[in-house]
Amino acid sequence: xxxxxxxxxxxxxxxxxxxxxxxxxxxxxxxxxxxxxxxxxxxxxxxxxxxxxxxxxxxxxxxxxxxxxxxxxxxxxxxxxxxx
Numbered sequence: 001x002x003x004x005x006x007x008x009x010x011x012x013x014x015x016x017x018x019x020x021x022x023x024x025x026x027x028x029x030x031x032x033x034x035x036x037x038x039x040x041x042x043x044x045x046x047x048x049x050x051x052x053x054x055x056x057x058x059x060x061x062x063x064x065x066x067x068x069x070x071x072x073x074x075x076x077x078x079x080x081x082x083x084x
Contacts, residue, residue, distance in 0.1 A: 006034075010042050011054055019053075 023031075031048035039045050060066060 004041075006038055006041055008034075008038065008051065008054055008058060010044070011046065011050065014053075016053075 028048070031051065035046055035048045035051050038051060
């Protein structure tokens, strides 16, 4: 077993709200493989359905374009007028 950590670390305990979505068979297979590696890496059995919300949360947290649109527009500083 490799000592390399996965980008998605140990999972925090959170309140869960169920959402259903459809994905391709290849994505589902990748999610299942990721869940297997995550379980091996952190020693806690986890399935793809448990990982998906954490993966999406991590993706959104790192999306600079999304984050920049959440911030209120910053006011431009008025140029200071120097007296002569």
